[in-house]
Amino acid sequence: MKKIxxxxxxxxxxxxxxxCGNKKGEEVAETKTLKILMEDLNATDQVLAVLDEFEAQxxxxxxxxxxxxxxMHDKLVTQLTASTSDYDVLVxxxxxxxxxxxxxxxxxxxxxxxxxxxxxxxxxxTMMEMVGELDGVTYELPFYNYMMALIYxxxxxxxxxxxxxxxxxxxxxxxxPCATLAEYVQIVEFVTEYNKAQGVEMYGTVQQAGxxxxxxxxxxxxxxxxxxxxxxxxxNITVNNPEVVEALELYVDAVNNASPAGAAGFNLxxxxxxxxxxxxxxxVSYNTFMPILDDPSQSQxxxxxxxxxxxxxxxxxxxxxxxxxxxxxDKDASWEFIKFxxxxxxxxxxxxxxSAPTRTDIFQDADIQAQYPYYDTVLDIMSxxxxxxIMPDSTALMEIFGRELSEAVSGAKTAQEALDQVALEMxxxxx
Amino acid sequence: xxxxxRKNIAIFLLPxxxxxxxxxxxxxxxxxxxxxxxxxxxxxxxxxxxxxxNYFSALKDQYFMGSIKTTVIFSVIVVAIEFIVxxxxxxxxxxxxxxxxxxxxxxxxxxxxxxVAVGLTWRLLLHSTLGVVNWFLSLLGxxxxxxxxxxxxxxxxxIFIDVWQQISYMVLVLLAGLVSLPKEPYEAASIDGASKWxxxxxxxxxxxAPTFLVAILLRLIxxxxxxxxxxxxxxxxxxxxxxxxxxxxxxxxxTHLKTSKAAAMSFILLIILIPVSYIATRILKNRNEG
Numbered sequence: 001m002k003k004i005x006x007x008x009x010x011x012x013x014x015x016x017x018x019x020c021g022n023k024k025g026e027e028v029a030e031t032k033t034l035k036i037l038m039e040d041l042n043a044t045d046q047v048l049a050v051l052d053e054f055e056a057q058x059x060x061x062x063x064x065x066x067x068x069x070x071x072m073h074d075k076l077v078t079q080l081t082a083s084t085s086d087y088d089v090l091v092x093x094x095x096x097x098x099x100x101x102x103x104x105x106x107x108x109x110x111x112x113x114x115x116x117x118x119x120x121x122x123x124x125x126t127m128m129e130m131v132g133e134l135d136g137v138t139y140e141l142p143f144y145n146y147m148m149a150l151i152y153x154x155x156x157x158x159x160x161x162x163x164x165x166x167x168x169x170x171x172x173x174x175x176x177p178c179a180t181l182a183e184y185v186q187i188v189e190f191v192t193e194y195n196k197a198q199g200v201e202m203y204g205t206v207q208q209a210g211x212x213x214x215x216x217x218x219x220x221x222x223x224x225x226x227x228x229x230x231x232x233x234x235x236n237i238t239v240n241n242p243e244v245v246e247a248l249e250l251y252v253d254a255v256n257n258a259s260p261a262g263a264a265g266f267n268l269x270x271x272x273x274x275x276x277x278x279x280x281x282x283x284v285s286y287n288t289f290m291p292i293l294d295d296p297s298q299s300q301x302x303x304x305x306x307x308x309x310x311x312x313x314x315x316x317x318x319x320x321x322x323x324x325x326x327x328x329x330d331k332d333a334s335w336e337f338i339k340f341x342x343x344x345x346x347x348x349x350x351x352x353x354x355s356a357p358t359r360t361d362i363f364q365d366a367d368i369q370a371q372y373p374y375y376d377t378v379l380d381i382m383s384x385x386x387x388x389x390i391m392p393d394s395t396a397l398m399e400i401f402g403r404e405l406s407e408a409v410s411g412a413k414t415a416q417e418a419l420d421q422v423a424l425e426m427x428x429x430x431x
Numbered sequence: 432x433x434x435x436x437r438k439n440i441a442i443f444l445l446p447x448x449x450x451x452x453x454x455x456x457x458x459x460x461x462x463x464x465x466x467x468x469x470x471x472x473x474x475x476x477x478x479x480x481x482x483x484x485n486y487f488s489a490l491k492d493q494y495f496m497g498s499i500k501t502t503v504i505f506s507v508i509v510v511a512i513e514f515i516v517x518x519x520x521x522x523x524x525x526x527x528x529x530x531x532x533x534x535x536x537x538x539x540x541x542x543x544x545x546x547v548a549v550g551l552t553w554r555l556l557l558h559s560t561l562g563v564v565n566w567f568l569s570l571l572g573x574x575x576x577x578x579x580x581x582x583x584x585x586x587x588x589x590i591f592i593d594v595w596q597q598i599s600y601m602v603l604v605l606l607a608g609l610v611s612l613p614k615e616p617y618e619a620a621s622i623d624g625a626s627k628w629x630x631x632x633x634x635x636x637x638x639x640a641p642t643f644l645v646a647i648l649l650r651l652i653x654x655x656x657x658x659x660x661x662x663x664x665x666x667x668x669x670x671x672x673x674x675x676x677x678x679x680x681x682x683x684x685x686t687h688l689k690t691s692k693a694a695a696m697s698f699i700l701l702i703i704l705i706p707v708s709y710i711a712t713r714i715l716k717n718r719n720e721g
Contacts, residue, residue: 074685081472099688103473134715182632201560210580211668217497265580274560396687403494403671410582410669 004393021042027085032333033061034088034130037076039069042292043144043320045209046350047341054139054340062089070213070267073395080105080325088334091143094130095388095398101394102430106139107324113138120343127358130387131321140321141342142358144288144350147378147385148316149222150177150184150308151275151289152282153301155336156202162194172421174281177308181226184311185250188258191281206280207251208271211406217316217396219405221284223310224386230397230426231389237426238403240419248408248415255409260418276300291354307374309381310410317385319358373379393429400425432531465692473688485695495670495696498679499703501572505586505675506654509593514647516594517601524602525609542599550663552593554579582672584652589664589673608642609635641714648711652704676700 038044044066051062064225067075072097079085080103092100100106113120120141123132126141156162157176160418166187167173174187195202223229228244231237237246255263258272268285275283276293278301292298309315313317322342324334340346342362351357351368356378362368363375388394401422408418456671466485483715489495507542520538556563557578565575578588612635620630658677661667665684668676680700684693 077685077688079471099473211664211670214665260560260576261575262580265559265585265665270558273558277561279560393687399682399686403667406668407670408549410672412582412670412672 001115002275016188020234031059031061032330033063034330034333035086036062036064036089036091037072037079037087038064038066039072042068042288042353043350043355046353046355047379049350049353050346053346054337057340058336060336062337080327085325085327087325088328088330089324092131092140092321093322094317094319095390095394096392097131097134097139097142098392099365099388100323100413101134101137101139105326107328107331108174109138109141109324109335109338113385115337116335118342122359122361124360124363124382126317126382127319128388130390131319132359133226134390137336141338143320143322143342144290144315145319145358145382146286146319146356147382147383148217148284148310149287149378150282150310150315151285151287151293151305152176152198153304154306156191156281157184157306161198162191165194165419166190174424180309181247181250181310181312182200183221185254185258187417188254188282190365192258198332202259202281203274203280205254205282205284206271206274206281207255207259207263208265208266208268208285209259209264209406209409210267210270211254212267212402214267214402215403215405215409217318217400218284219248219251219260220316220386220388221310222251223312224316225252225310227312229386231431235267237423239426240416245415245419248405251405252409252415263345264406287381288354288356291372296383307377311386313384315381315385317382319389358380371378389431391429391431393431397426397429457526462694463698465691466698468609468691470692470694471688472684478691481691482539486693486699489692489696489699494671494674495676495679497675498667498674499700501586501672501674502655502657502676505590505657505673506651509590509654510647510650512590512594513598513601513650515642516533517598518605518643520598520602521605521609522665524606538602539599542597542603544596546596546659547663550597550660553595557588580669580671585665585669585672588658592664593654593660595609596660597650597654600650603638604646604649605642608639608646612638641717644714645711648707648714652707655700655704 010334038047044064047063048066051064055061073093076096077092079087080100090106092106105248112118118141120128120132120138123142124145127145131140131142133139154176163173170186170191176184176187178184178187190255191202191204208218223244226243226247228238228247230239259266260279263271266274271283271285272289273286274280276299287307290305290307294302295385296302322338324331324338328334341350344359347357347359348365348368351362351365352371357363357368357375363379370374389397391397404413404418404422406422407413408415411420465477467480467482469481469484471478522537530546557565559575559580560566560578562575564578568575576584579585616634616638617630620634625633656677657675658681661673661675661678662681665673667678676696677700680693680696683696709720
């Protein structure tokens with residue numbers, strides 16, 4: 001009897017083991033996993049928050065690898081040049097678009113859009129132009145915008161003593177936001193000087209003048225607002241024209257006299273830390289900071305900041321797009337994800353969490369308007385904003401630009417010398 | 432037929448040989464070959480054959496040559512300081528000083544940390560308005576500096592941080608050399624009435640000479656290749672004041688995507704380093720034979 005029981009038990013155990021094995025095997029075959037490389041910031045957090053919902057709907061799991069911006073481009077390039085990529089979905093910064101399209105790293109999305117009837121007319125034109133279509137082919141769907149703007153503290157600029165002292169020195173009063181770049185630099189320098197005399201640590205502005213992308217993108221706001229650009233309409237290089245030289249002289253002046261010492265080495269995080277700790281009265285930065293600035297867990301100056309256009313009127317527009325790498329393994333699954341994340345309801349959910357919108361219907365949504373009343377201002381600024389040139393060598397352009405601007409800030413070159421060098425090297429870049 | 436001895440050698444050597452060929456020799460030859468073409472990561476294929484064009488354009492590139500100059504200055508100063516201070520510390524550890532083990536552990540710690548973490552930590556400490564260093568200086572009534580953002584101090588600051596981290600390597604190598612010195616010459620010298628200074632000058636220094644050379648040359652080679660610290664601390668800035676050659680090559684390859692030019696630059700760097708490593712291996716060989 002015992003023997004029979006033992007045999008039965010053993011059989012039962014073997015059976016249950018194989019049953020388990022089968023079940024496991026099936027699961028592995030069924031679960032698809034998509035990998036994405038993303039930047040460590042709020043817009044990404046909003047995506048991470050809806051991944052479970054996507055998995056519940058489609059059974060597809062999404063793994064996001066979240067890293068610092070500075071290493072993203074180079075990490076992606078090594079993956080995209082291979083025959084197959086680790087990543088199934090791409091997020092592409094607007095100034096990589098020219099390079100990625102030229103290299104053929106992005107899959108055209110037109111057939112998917114047509115097949116599923118996805119409406120791309122909901123996107124702002126500026127967004128589609130920047131991180132959507134290129135030469136009539138749709139490579140991306142706009143993910144979020146990161147247009148830069150002037151973020152400032154009305155409470156600091158409203159100080160009566162400050163106004164009185166300003167009037168005494170310059171004979172006129174000022175308003176903030178002011179009309180021109182030159183006026184802005186004069187005001188923020190005065191704020192630094194005034195507060196220093198009072199023994200208060202409050203700088204007029206804090207710049208991200210560290211070499212590389214930080215200084216390059218911030219200075220673009222100065223350049224555009226002073227009437228300059230990289231190229232004119234006919235494609236002639238205009239980066240060393242007098243208005244750009246003047247903008248750079250103003251920028252360097254602000255680094256030396258309005259920003260905290262050390263701004264010449266600051267990247268975004270450093271400048272952000274100074275402004276968020278309440279030690280600067282303004283900074284030229286991303287509109288995406290506005291929701292975080294009012295979050296008590298991240299900011300010491302909740303509810304004190306406002307957003308305005310760059311004095312002079314032309315901010316640097318920016319944004320990210322969703323794309324499918326042309327060496328992705330399962331492009332249909334990748335498209336499923338992009339379609340889901342950009343659907344109206346999910347886009348709205350992300351926008352409510354503070355991810356800066358790209359769709360007109362989200363910008364105009366009553367709930368969004370109630371939560372972020374300044375989005376009308378953002379749209380106004382965006383209508384005058386300028387984007388970086390989309391060209392195959394745009395990352396090289398920004399590297400050269402960032403290096404030479406840093407040379408000017410450090411005093412190793414004059415503004416004219418630095419920009420002449422940029423113009424010289426731009427001749428070798430593919431446009 | 433192979434003898435048993437040869438068979439054994441082949442069996443033990445083969446796996447590492449295969450690994451070396453796959454991971455070192457093949458990529459090296461591949462990049463050497465690409466340095467004669469116009470390969471650009473944006474485009475498939477190797478591009479056109481340009482002969483020595485990439486080498487000439489690298490040598491004419493003022494920023495590449497500038498970065499070599501910065502690298503030489505950086506390496507020489509860093510190795511000199513690390514050697515002098517490191518040897519002093521090693522001598523101290525070689526005596527019966529109290530709390531030796533405790534301090535030895537502390538000196539070794541920086542070596543265990545990756546340069547990226549070291550860089551990030553120092554970047555925070557040295558932040559001009561929110562960092563601890565300037566705050567501490569302000570307590571002493573000293574005005575803080577923009578350590579990493581000023582042309583005058585950036586390279587010196589990077590050198591200081593590198594010394595802080597890499598000095599433990601020098602201490603370790605030199606201490607190992609001191610410990611393994613034979614005792615007999617010292618005993619003979621003390622019987623002959625030599626002073627401590629005399630036995631240091633006439634026994635320690637000559638006996639340590641090969642160790643000195645090896646430590647200095649090996650450290651010189653790694654200092655020449657410094658990349659991560661610069662990447663985290665300054666990105667070569669302000670301007671080009673801290674741009675070292677490895678960082679410049681990396682930028683050429685992965686930002687400008689000019690792979691062939693970057694390969695040519697790497698081989699120029701290799702040509703500079705070969706004599707250094709040749710001398711180092713010769714000394715090591717002589718010592719082992721002697």
